[in-house]
Amino acid sequence: MWLLSCLRQYLHQLCYHSPDLKDLHTQQPEELRFDSCLLHQGPDQMAGLFSKQAAAYAAARPVYPKDLFTKLAALTAHHCLAWDVGTGNGQAAIGVAEHYDSVLATDVSEEQLLHAVPHPKVRYLHTPNATPGEDLVTTLGGEQSVDLITVAEAVHWCDLPAFYDIARRVLRRPGGVIAVWGYNYHISPVEDMMTRFFNTTLPYWDTRARYCMNRYKDLPFPFDDIGLGREGEPVSLDVDHEMSFEGLIGMLRSWSAVTMAKQQGVDLLGERMVKELEEEWGGASLVRKVTFKAFLLAGTPRADD
Ligand SMILES: C[S@@+](CC[C@H](N)C(=O)[O-])C[C@H]1O[C@@H](n2cnc3c(N)ncnc32)[C@H](O)[C@@H]1O
Helix, strand or coil: CHHHHHHHHHHHHHHHCCCCCCCCCCCCCCECCCCCCCCCCCHHHHHHHHHCCHHHHHHHCCCCCHHHHHHHHHHCCCCCEEEEECCCCCCCHHHHHCCCCEEEEEECCHHHHHCCCCCCCEEEEECCCCCCHHHHHHHCCCCCCECEEEEECCHHHCCHHHHHHHHHHHECCCCCEEEEEECCCCEECCHHHHHHHHHHHHHHCCCCHHHHHCCCCCCCCCCEECCCCECCECEEEEEEEEECHHHHHHHHHCCHHHHHHHHCCCCCCCHHHHHHHHHHHCCCCCCEEEEEEEEEEEEECCCCC
16 A cells, blocks of 8 residues: 555656656746635735745755754655645755655745755745645645645745645645744844844734744644644754854845835835844854754644544
């Protein structure tokens, strides 16, 4: 049964790489439409929030620790297919690919995907608008095809009931795992500076970002506990990162609230603010070791779902 399922995934991958389907790094992206992540303010508006700063995003965001992916891989029964949702530039997809035969990495922002890191096992797919979840299930290889779903710093943007419904359908039973994680302005050892800047961004966050600001403590997560966080009780995840001052400013510019403010004519990172941040950071040439205080929930579909 398991062999058959792996074979099905293998054939599926062959289809993905057939010349008449489009790869994002070589041709125009295939525009798959699905409703796993319907957007409250319209998908194009949301994609726009991330598209405008896609280059800055690629340069500024942290890479997740290798042992996170080792830990997640140890939780799934098989290692054929992983699905990275809201992949951005592939920050998580690349780590996942070390442990799975193939990874489908999807995002609503084509621009983000165009800055994604190519990897032979990762297929990036632009998923811009709403279409039947059925199409996505088919694209992923059908019901119970996926061993691991990862959603890094993105699940709060999704229409959660619709997304979770698809996740439950495509995850292998038993043995399939979904892991969602995020981080926010809690960055050690520069918490005070970050909090002060974060407070200036407050009016510009989309309401869905509140889950992230609240460290996923109130994020609905209707899956069975597998010992790595559970609904209401995320576990902590430290993401270490070496950051220059330029990198810090790049990361702040990549915040969706900063983009939103800019769209409304407010530059939250004007000259004065940058100068203040520079002083608090310790100088423009200082490279600091920082730790993003991230939070994570993992689970498996409930037997009765
Ligand atoms: C903060 S970024 C995270 C990117 C990457 N996963 C990471 O860990 O750095 C959020 C990403 O989610 C994407 N996104 C936003 N809403 C989405 C949705 N409804 N479905 C899928 N992706 C979405 C954005 O385009 C963006 O690339």
